[in-house]
Structure formats: C-alpha cells, structure tokens
Amino acid sequence: MSTTTYNVIGTRPVRHDGADKVTGRALYGADLQLARMIHGAVLRSPHAHARILRIDTSKAEAFPGVFAVVTAADFPEAPADKIVDFGEGDTMLSSLRGNILASGKVLYSGHAVAAVAAVNAHVAAEAAALIEVDYEPLPCVLTAPEAMAPGAPILHDDLPNGNVAELIRYEMGDLDAGFAEATVIVERELDTATVHQGYIEPQNATAFWSSDGRIHIWCSTQGSFVARDASAAVLDVPVSQVKVTPMEIGGGFGGKINVYLEPVAAMLSKKAGRPVKLVMSRRDVFTGTGPTPGSRVRVKIGVNDAGKITAAQAWLAYEAGAYPGAMVGPGAMTVFACYDIPNVLIEGFDVVVNKPSTAAYRAPGAPNSALATETVLDEIAEKLGLDPLELRLRNAAQEGTRRADGPRYKRIGCIEVLEAMKASPHYNAPLPGPNCGRGVAIGFWFNAGLPSSATLSVNADGTVNLIEGSTDIGGSRTSLSMQAAEVLGLRAEDIHPTIVDTDSVGYTGVTGGSRTTFSTGLAVHDAAQIVVEQMKARAARLWAVDEVAFSNGVFSANGQSFTFAELAAQLGATGGPVSCSATVNPKGVGGSIAGLIIDVKVDPETGKTDVLRVTSVQDAGKAIHPAYVEGQMQGGTAQGIGWALNEEYFMDTAGDMRNGSYLDYRMPTALDLPMIETIIVEVPNPGHPFGVRGVGEANIVPPLAAVANALYRATGKRLNRVPMNPATILGL
C-alpha cells in the first residue's frame, strides 16, 4: 500500500475550470460562433441494409439559402487495403471513410448519406429532406449469433469469413486435463444488448477550409490529435494541413474518439468557402455514432475441492456493428484477467451486423465478458458453500500471474481490492428485509500508455503556466496541475493549465484508456523536473555555488535560500525565462482492479428493481485527487447499473431504433440510485513516479455481474440476458 507522503497529491483542491463550468462561461462546440459561419444538416439512411442506386442532390442545391451539398462522391477514394492507426489499433481507411458518408450500400439505419450547409440549421434540414436517394432494400441482420449463422445476409463482400471479421484464440495449459481435475463445473451463456455511452453533449464539429488549403476544425473530442489525424486521412491531406482546436467536452466515455462530423464539415466548408457548423441531435447521436457491442458470451469454469480454479473456457461473439472492430479483443483478454488459472481456452469472434459501427465505451468489451465469468463464479461459490469473495481470493491474480493472452502481471491490487470489499461496512451489514439480495463482482482493465506532451512556463510571480493537449473530461487539468505542483513545491492553485490546439503542443494521445493522469501526468512530472534543474542552475549562478538543493519549494545552498517565487522573480536577470517541455511514451502502465457490492430489492408483483446500497472499490495506484477518483468510480458504477437494469437499443425487426431518446432509452437518473459509497485502494504502480494506475474504466466492469448476482439472491432466478429489466425478471 502507498506510504509516501505528499504535499499536494492526495488533497482535494477546487478544479481550475470549475468557475467557468458552473457559470456557463465554458465554451462547448455548439457555443462557437465564427464570422460568416453557416450551418449543416446530415441526411441519414432509413434502412438498416440497402444498396444506394441513385442520389440526386439537385433540389437541395437549388433550395434558397443552401451553400453546399456533399456526398461520398466528394471525398477521395480510399485505397482498398489502406490501414490507418491513430493509437487505438488498426482500422481500414475504407471503413472509416465509409462510415463518414455511405457509398454503395448503407449498412445501418442512421448511416450518413449526404450533408447540406445552409444559412441556418432549419434551412439545411429542409434542404436535406429534398435529397432524393433511391434504395434497394436488402435483408438485415441484427445480432451476432444470427450474423454467424449459415445463409445470413452478408454486409461486406470482402471479408473472408462471411460476417466474421476476426477470430481470436488464446490458449494456455491443458484444458481437458484441467476440467478433469475439477469437482464442480458450471457453464452458462449470457447475452448483452447494444448500449450507448450516454454522454450529455451531442457530437459537433465546425470546420473552415481556408483558400490557402489550411483546415481548422473545432470539435468535441477526446483526442484532438486523433481527430486531426483521422480527419486528414479521410480528406487525404497531410496532417500538418489540419489544425484541431478541442472545445470543452460534455462527456465521452470512449464515444468521442472517432470522427463523424469533422471531415463532413470540412468538405462542406471547402465547397461553400465559409466556416460550417454541424451539431447532432440526440437521435443522431444514438443512431449515427458508436455504441458499445451487444454480445453473446459462454463461459465454463471448473473448480476443485479446495476452491481452486483448474480450467476455464470462454467463447465470445461481439457485434461490431456495420464495420469490423467490435471490442472482442479486450473482452477476450479480460474475461479471466482477475484470476490465476492454469488451463485456459478463449475464442472470440468480431461479427459485423446492421447496427451503428461500435466505438469504445469505458473498459470496452470487458463488462460483457466479466458478466459471464463473475456470475458463473457466483454459482460455483454457492455450490461449494463458499463466500463469493473467498472463492475469488483463493484464485486472485497477483504479481507474476500470467494471463492467457501472454503478459505476466507486475504488482497488481486484486487481493487488496477483495480484502477491502470483505472488510467494508457494507459487506458486513445485514440486508434490510425480504425480496432483497446482495451481489458482488470484480473486474480488470489494462489502462493505456500512449504519448503525451506538456510545457511548463515559469511566471515572474512564482506561478507556472501548464500547456497541454489532453482534453479534460474528468478533472485532468487539476490532476495534472497537482503533479506539477508536487514536483515544484507549489500549490495546485499556482499552476495555470491550458488545453491548446494541435499546432501548439507536442503530440498527445486521447483522453481515454484511463491514461491522462498517468501519461500526461508523467509528461508534466518530467517537464517539472527539468524546470527544477534549470531553476537550480539560476540559483547556483546567483550564489556562485556548484550545488543547489531543492526541497518543499525552497532552493538552498550554503545557508542561503530562495522560495520558488523569489527565484522566479530573478529569472529575467539571470538569463531569461524558464520554459520546459517533455514528451513521453510510457511503458509502465499499471492495470486496475475494481469491485462492486450492491444491494437490490425487487418488487415481486412488478419486477421493478430498487437499488438500495452500492459500494465501489478500486485500486487507483495512487489517488492524485481523491474526489475525482471517487467521481470516476461513482460514474462508472452508475453507467454499469443502468446497463444491467434497463438500457438497450430497442430495435424493430427492420433494424430501426425505436427508443432513440433519453425519454425511452432509460438511463438511470439521480432518483434511481443511492449515493454510491467508495473505497479507494492504493497499490502504487511501479511504472509511475507517483504510483498512478488510472481509474476511469475498471469501475464499469463489475456492475453487470454484481447486479445479476444480487437479483439472483433477491428472486432465486438467474437471468441470461442484460438488461435485466422488470419484464424479464417476471419472465414476461
């Protein structure tokens, strides 16, 4: 456990962007106003699968107030086999471009087909409705098992295995021998529905394609450099021709890594010669961006009399949506990631279906697979008469444990999280009465490294400006400033963070993979150390000494001393300003384990679930700003509970989403959840100077299974599909 003492890290300063956010002064993409700006609308497919026979834009182009109309024909052709990678894995450029504006076929209801720019958004929408598209409707397929079946409608002619885009297989030990040693074997198959991240702020993009060829994009994105690189690839221009200014972001959860509107706004601007703004409606967000895959996962686990897992097998089929790239890889890698298991076989299938192309969502792929593993373990614990946490403790992964996909863990906090759950007040409290049940589950997420950059400039008044490129979703301005302050011996308030455009800071990966406090934090840490060295040199010059010590914000040598501010005031006279940058590409990523304890009460007449008490436990490595860590834990838990109980894309048989609004999508509101209790566990990551692991994602992995296990205790039923909504609880 963490023992180092810090001055700033671990405290709870007010966030730097707090005043702007609570007074409404913070500028989001939809707030942007530019001189001569015009507005766009996107025409979307009403069909889940159809051939485009003809697109006639002439009436829209002739409509008064219209400046430009674009279709896929306006974009450069994508070479058939060109692969692009923006730090999140390989993608076919043709898929990326095909999803931006359909050509040849539409592959889901909501697939963008054309776009219009006009004097205002209403005129643009009216004109878009005048675009004539002749479709030849094709049969659609909406689930992975159906898409894998013989005779299923085929989405892409160029995939070698029908609708299966990728097959993953991880194998370790001897599976048959392992199951032969087991005395209890349980196998279950569980389905999950397609769900959306549910960020508040819809996607938006404003672009201006200048007559000199420079393209400036303002958007809501988790990664300005990824948005730049993806837009440049779609538009087939060099990355240096594009500048992305990230606006404030109203939630992303993985869903704002991909580009949707940016290249369309740019192409409209090129044709119109004016800045063009595009803003999605809520329905556009549901049907035109990337939800997380629906899935079918089958898990079989064998345990011996001692409660040790002897073998485990998993079969996973994830719905990628229209283009390859379901998160089945991470689903397969995490399915048994919490446990030390000698004999393992994992098979994963990435399956295309006629639904929106899926995107990342908070620990993408892991909740789906953990649902199966953690409910099977619950059943095994019951059969063995073991406490469910005790069964997990007997099999918990630890330093040196090898995962079936290859890596061996460095220091990891699985046992510590389980012990904290076991010792928690919640786990030791009685349930309040009949029809109540308590469930537990744990989950793992890798977290990510990826490059980050930061610049620190010392002001003459002793404060420091921090220039960085990580868009701030969860309070990273402050968690980064705190790391700079810790190194520099300053207060968090003495650091002034600014998030700048892609021309103004070194390359920085996405705010995703729980990596910002870790990776950009490391860049800030390294830059701050350079600042300290340069400041020491200035003090040495002033004092004419060779060695200067620095501790708690004070430079000293031979009985003389300067505070940071005193020395900062003398920089001008000692050689000029101090401004230091660092770019990192760290390898010492530390995975995070999270656990959940949840109590529910089920109305036996209506099947309605009330959530009574929830405790989220997570290994943060080191909590830089504990309040923000708690916020991440509570947010991931709330999303996971919504996913477990009521959320789903409700599609009709033609593949049209019938509940594309927050009225009917049924995310939990503040009235549906109690205050979520949190227990932060700190097992420092040896790969980060402050021990940071990253906390944004692991917390969403346990809730699906924990809710399912709690419902079982409350009702005596084990359901095999998420969402476990009131009707399914009653079997109606």
Add this chain to the structure above:
Amino acid sequence: MKAFDYAAPASLPEAVGLLASQPSARLLAGGTDLLVQLRSGRKDADVVIDVKKIPELNEISFNPADGLTIGAAVPCYRLTADAAIQSHYPALVEVASWIGGTQIQGRASLGGNLCNSAPSADSIPLLIALGATALIAGPAGRRSVPVDEFCTAPGRNQLAPGELLVSIQIPAPAPFSGAAYLRFIPRNEMDIAVVGAGASVTLSNGVISAARVALSSVAPTPLFVPAAGESLLNQMPTAEALEAAAKIAQEAASPISDMRGTAAYRRHLCAVMVRRALELAVARAQEIN
C-alpha cells in the same frame, strides 16, 4: 423545424375567430408536446396559436358546490401549489408532479396533456376516474364532453376543426370518497407509463357506493372500464373485491408490445396497478371526512 406564423390571442372570442380562419393551426399552451413534435418532424405547422394569453384558460376555481375548474393552459406547477386542490384532490397534485420534471411542470398543462391525447397520458385516467368533463369552445358556441369520451385514437380526440379546449371541470368530491393514479415505470421518475391506473371510490357506511376505473398505455386511447367500477358497487372494499375489479380492468385492456414493455407484461401490470390504485383510493376515502 420549418418556420411558422405565430399568433397569441388575448381573448377567447379572438382565438375562436383566428381558428375559424386557420382551421389547420396548431394550438400551443405549454408547448412541451407540440414543440418536441415539430422539432422531431412528427408534426408540422404553418400557424401556431398560443392560448396562454387568454384569461379564461388560465383560471383555477373551486367551490364546494360546483367543484373544480382548471383552465386549459394552467401549468402543472400551479396545480401542485393550489391549496384547494391539495386539500380536495390530492391525487391530482401527484399526477401534476409526475408529468415531466420541475422545468417541464412550469409549462406543461393538464389541458395540453388531454388534447395531446396520448394513450399513455398520465392525467387522463385520473380525470376519467374523477368524472371530469372537457369544456370546448368553437364556432358553434360551447359544448361539454365527458373526458372518458374525449380521446378517439392515438393523438386524436373530439375537438373538431375550429374548436379548442377551454377548461377541465371536475365535480366536487363526495363525502367519504378518494381517488388515486399510479403508474408503473421501470425508473423512479422522468418516464412514460408502461401501465397507468386511475381509480376513484366513494364509501357509504363502509360500503362502496360509487367507483370508477381507467387505464393508460394499454389501448389506443386512455381506457375507461365502467364494468370494473360497477363490480364494486354495494361491496365492502375487501381485498377480494378489489382484486376482482382489477381482473375486470385487465380483461378490458388490449395492450401492444413496444420499446416500453411487452403486451404480456402490460396485461400482467394492469391487474397489479388497478388493485393498488383502488387500495390507495379506498384508504383515502376512509381517512378523509
């Protein structure tokens, strides 16, 4: 949303005159349904007539003889804050506080809820249970229609071209009477009823002398089930009697499956929700007076 003309008449005759010349005009009170429908393209409008500035449509009045009159444009927040309604129609206060969130209740009206005529409308089963009538004005003068006959199909009602709703009139509550509306939603707020049930009960010497039951979200219109209430006449309000009435209401329902629930689940809920609404109405009838 397409551009439309907007008019805000200041009197009922002016509104009726405007409507006569623009029979296809859309009427706007709070706009919490209409503006959403226009924005999403589910409806369009050339002319929108805002009725909020008409004094008669903004009145709330109660007297023990005639009962309660609620102007068609009175927003829900005024109902929940009204002392007479709080004391005589507690179920109405509950319904007005369930339609939308706080901001919506600043605009949304029971009149709008009735004229939107959704099968799932939360206020209509209660208005039916309370025996409410709709006062309508039009080119031919004024007429009254019982709320239980007002809705004719999803989104359709008895308002003829040129007519508008003036007010909803609810009889004074009888001694030893109580009413309730309960809805089932999978969340705790901000949702559309999977099934809603309104009930009213009047007791005479402990025996049920009048009862009315209505449902929402289980038929093309909010559904009045006279037989359910009639089955309770001259009965003690026993669990068996209420259960039997609930079963009658369940039999009358013809729910469909959609994103909010399956037909089988809705049918099941009908009996549960009607029984619970009757139980609450009986408890209220027993506790007051």
